[in-house]
Amino acid sequence: MLFSPANASTQGSQLARLTKWYSTAEILTMATSGNAELLALSGPRNPYPGKLGVVTEGALADLLLVNGNPLENIQLFTDPANNLSVIMKNGVDYKEHAH
Numbered sequence: 001m002l003f004s005p006a007n008a009s010t011q012g013s014q015l016a017r018l019t020k021w022y023s024t025a026e027i028l029t030m031a032t033s034g035n036a037e038l039l040a041l042s043g044p045r046n047p048y049p050g051k052l053g054v055v056t057e058g059a060l061a062d063l064l065l066v067n068g069n070p071l072e073n074i075q076l077f078t079d080p081a082n083n084l085s086v087i088m089k090n091g092v093d094y095k096e097h098a099h
Contacts, residue, residue: 012076012079016075024074027074028071060090065086067083067084067085
């Protein structure tokens with residue numbers, strides 16, 4: 001999602017509030033592959049040239065391992081400290097817990 005770095009700590013809550021207008025699946029798609037498609041449209045100014053929004057060899061993937069099913073409960077993203085077991089950005093582990 002394209003939010004200001006200053007608002008990074010509230011991104012999960014911002015996602016959860018979107019349920020007023022969108023289904024959980026629509027929200028998760030917009031926040032992941034939808035934004036990847038928008039970035040690809042920016043042409044030479046695209047900050048992430050390469051495959052985005054997919055998990056495949058050679059792709060630029062950021063991965064989250066969620067403790068629960070976010071399709072059933074998007075509120076899981078409002079408490080990332082307890083509900084995200086793994087956070088990986090650009091192939092680097094930023095958070096890893098064994099549960």
